[in-house]
Amino acid sequence: MTLIIAISPDIKCKIKPQLYDGSDDLEEYLTQLYLLAKLNDWEISRFGSINWSEVFRAELQTRVSLRNESLSEQAQTLKKRTRRAYPGTTPIVRDTLALDYFIDAITKTDIRLRLREVGPKTIYENEHIAVRLEALRLADRPKGRSVRIANTCDTDDSEMVSEIKEIKLGIKIYKMK
Structure with missing residues (x-):
């Protein structure tokens, strides 16, 4: 509207x-x-909604990534909720709080820890890094290549050695002809 x-x-x-x-x-x-x-x-x-600020703060503290929610959508939601939860604060303070809530809401531990390690200064920088890390994480996932195990048989090593010798002898004889 x-x-x-x-x-x-x-x-x-x-x-x-x-x-x-x-x-x-x-x-x-x-x-x-x-x-x-x-x-x-x-x-x-x-x-x-000043009287509602406690409700919005509780929502922020318990917020986690929703299923099928992109990191950009999550960042937008958290920025909006932080504005509602802290209506009397300066934009710098609200951005810092939104940044912390955004990192806390990410359910993927490796991404959350990496963001804390990098230490972005703004939620916009944090969002950019998080999206990039998520893309790299998805690209690094196994591509569905499965390895088949060949049927094995329980044979004696001596039997196997003698079979290999027979095969080698057969190959030599074949080459001589």
Whole structure:
């Protein structure tokens, strides 16, 4: 949902907000509602999800990679949830928290440890490195080549040696002819 409103003191227009159905981002909807309230000179009560920050923090702490979720999608979700969980913090602090939550949410131990070793400074750098590591990990996976074991028989070594000698003798005789 995108709503662009140019607020000018000379122009007054009455625009009603859409009903919130839960499918869009709550923060975005409340920002648009706030702008409409200001534009329409409505009594402004406190909008926002500050009281919900504890819920969003709990979600961040227990978040793990979802099945079929790309690392890019996971990073976007965590950035959005971190903004909701810490609404009063600076962008630098939120990015640092999102970076830590992103690393913690990765279920592949080798990728998570490698990211901690590399120590990316931003979530964007972290996302880029994680995607690259995931691609390298997938490329390094065995290609489904299976090795067959030939049938073996339990024979005596002496029997095998004598059979080999017979075969060699047969080859020599064949070459002489």
